[in-house]
Amino acid sequence: MSLFNNWTQELEPLLIKYKGKKHPLDYKNLYQLVVMVVLSAQDSDANINKIAPALFEVYPNMQSLAVSNVDALLPHISKVRNFGTKASWLIEIAQTIKEDKNIPKTMTELIALKGIGRKSANVIMRESGAQAEGIIADLHVIWVAPRIGLISESKDGNKVEKQLMQVLSKEIWGEIGMAISFLGREICRPTNPKCDICPINHICEYYKSITG
Incomplete structure (x- = not known):
């Protein structure tokens, strides 16, 4: 030491x-960041950036994801590591949050969501300008x-x-x-x-x- x-x-x-300096995940808004952070676990930012544009054409916001289901989502993230598990996490997150405006910005609320641990929560909070915890x-x-x-x-x-x-x-x-x-x-x-x-x-x- x-x-x-x-x-x-x-x-x-x-x-x-x-x-x-902006995080290497090429997100356009907080909704996209949350989705990409979940997808990037044990995968590369570059790979997530590659599949993101087509994914967000089909699922432009939390509402569209919330009314979808795992089977519909899977083809759009099939090149992501552990895509099956991540698909179920994302659908559950969307059905919990329902709308983009409800995306939480505190550690307690973020880590309560499926697939979001402290590292992911810290990234989301930093990029959204929330008070660091x-x-x-x-x-x-x-x-x-x-x-x-x-x-x-x-x-x-x-x-x-x-x-x-x-x-x-x-x-x-x-x-x-x-x-x-x-x-x-x-x-x-x-x-x-x-x-x-x-x-x-x-x-x-x-x-x-x-x-x-």
């Missing part, structure tokens, strides 16, 4: 670089945060989030998870990370270990 205890200040270059801990954050020296290593996203919430000031919760995620996507790759262009290499434990 790093000796730095003022992580909020140390991570500022990262927040400046990525603050407000946690920190996004996706696959990128899970490998990048320990590498920097922010937290100890864990493959469990909820444990990673909990650790991050303990060491980071609440004022940056809404942006820091996505900022670390973008760092992982663009610079801090699992292999051959581009350490020389990293905005926070001066505080990174991994960078110190390879530069001596």
Whole structure:
């Protein structure tokens, strides 16, 4: 673990670089985001972006999804991983929410919906501008945060989030998870990370270990 205890200040270059940058899922509104977040579990954002336009032509809003059924939805998401399970989740979500205007923006209400865990809820809340109640801990954050020296290593996203919430000031919760995620996507790759262009290499434990 790093000796730095003022992580909020140390991570500022990262927040400046990525603050407000839209999530890689190419959604047009909150309804689309909810659907795409559910579909993207254990799948790639790129794959979900590819199938989304045709899906949303048939199902433009929560109302249209709510009056549909699993069998009708399946052909439109058949190229998505675990599409059968996700189809039933989406129909249940739509029948619970009924209309786009009813989409919740709090952690408690979001994780009560089928197929939405804390990570997905944090993404939805961040993108909708809701008050953060946690920190996004996706696959990128899970490998990048320990590498920097922010937290100890864990493959469990909820444990990673909990650790991050303990060491980071609440004022940056809404942006820091996505900022670390973008760092992982663009610079801090699992292999051959581009350490020389990293905005926070001066505080990174991994960078110190390879530069001596």
